[in-house]
Amino acid sequence: MFKVKHVLLLSFTIIALTIAGCKSQFEKIRLSNDVAKKYQEAMRLYNKKNYAKALILFEDLSQKYRGRAEAEELNYHYALTLYKLKDYTTARYQFKSFADTYPTSKYAEECRYMGAYCYYLDSPAPSLDQENTYKAIDALQLFINFYPKSERAADAAKYIGLLRAKLEDKAYNNARLYYDLGGYDVSNYKAAVIALKNAQIDFPDIKYAEEMDFLIIKSQFAYAKNSLETRQEDRYNEAITYADEFVEAHPQSKLLEDAKALKKNSEQGIENAKHFLAELAKNQEKYRALMAKDARSDSTTTTIKTPIK
The missing domain is CATH 1.25.40.10 (Tetratricopeptide repeat domain)
Incomplete structure (x- = not known):
């Protein structure tokens, strides 16, 4: 038993000295x-x-x-x-x-x-700042420009496609966030419409095009519905226009009936607003109070910025 322990101790000592020797050799x-x-x-x-x-x-x-x-x-x-x-x-x-x-x-x-x-490897998740993603696209495109016949050019183009898809995700998620926050501030619905349109300008072939077009209708409809009655007709009409554009652009969409329903609800919203204003006009005091509120709303302009990329 003693011999076994002695042999093991000796073995560990030799290994330790060997490791120490290697480290010492590297340092030298x-x-x-x-x-x-x-x-x-x-x-x-x-x-x-x-x-x-x-x-x-x-x-x-x-x-x-x-x-x-x-x-x-x-x-x-x-x-x-x-x-x-x-x-x-x-x-x-x-x-x-x-x-x-x-x-x-x-x-x-x-x-x-x-x-x-x-x-490309340093490009972050879509939820984060995309500065490196843009730099990666520029660097990969520069490589393709330098070496268009290289076997690596195809890989560079593939990575550019993946990076652009990430930017599309970022743009869509930013616009969607405005819509989701609409319940806290009605102006977010309008911001959602602007952001969704800008995203499609930046990415004409964006994979979310159909869903974004539908979300534009929903955002505009919600914006109109939550507006003062004096503003509803014009805003509902915009929702109707977006619905018509959706039907024309996506005739086979599974969201087609929902788009038509939003158009119908917008038309009903216009009728309701007109009826409300007509009834209110009979009460001059309330009517003047509403007009004053509308004027204050018109004088307060909120600058809606595009989502940060």
């Missing part, structure tokens, strides 16, 4: 002024997929190899190491820097593509 190389040996070790670690340690050496060597013939190969693997470690922000900078510094390199096309691809 890292602190060494022998750049050739350090470069050789960096490549060995890279090929062994020990990217964290390889990065430490590449970062040190990138300064010391500046202007030397080996710098091209070193900087290429430096950028790849950052990519392997999923530091896409720094990697894209290094890939772009490489492509700009070595435009005739055999790696230039790959690095130009990888820089754009890192932007």
Whole structure:
């Protein structure tokens, strides 16, 4: 029993010393002024997929190899190491820097593509700010412009399509949010109409076109219904116009009957508003109070902004 414990303890000691020795060896190389040996070790670690340690050496060597013939190969693997470690922000900078510094390199096309691809990987969820998404689209399109016959051009175009779909999601969700908040402020319904229209201008082939066209009717109808009676006729008429446009644009839509129902309800809303105003006109005091309220409403103009992209 004692011998077994002794053998195990000895084995653990040897393993611990071996690990300590390896660490010590890496530190010696890292602190060494022998750049050739350090470069050789960096490549060995890279090929062994020990990217964290390889990065430490590449970062040190990138300064010391500046202007030397080996710098091209070193900087290429430096950028790849950052990519392997999923530091896409720094990697894209290094890939772009490489492509700009070595435009005739055999790696230039790959690095130009990888820089754009890192932007794609850094593109956030639709609910977040989409600055990186726009930058990714620009970078991928620039790659296609530089290398239209490249095999990677097809992948770049595919990623642009996916990024545009994300922007469509963002635009639709922003417009939908205005509608959902309409119960808190009637002006949100009008904002929803504007946002939905602007989204379709920005994305003419948006996949939500049918649903958005229907939501425009619903938003305008809700806006009219929750308005002062003096404003309802004009606003209901707009809802009717949107309903007619929907029927013409989407004759096979499953929402067709709902659109027609909103048109019918808008027509009824106009009749109800006219009847209300006619009855109210018989009471001059109440009628003047309503007209004064309408004037105050007209003098207060709210600027409705497009949703933030």
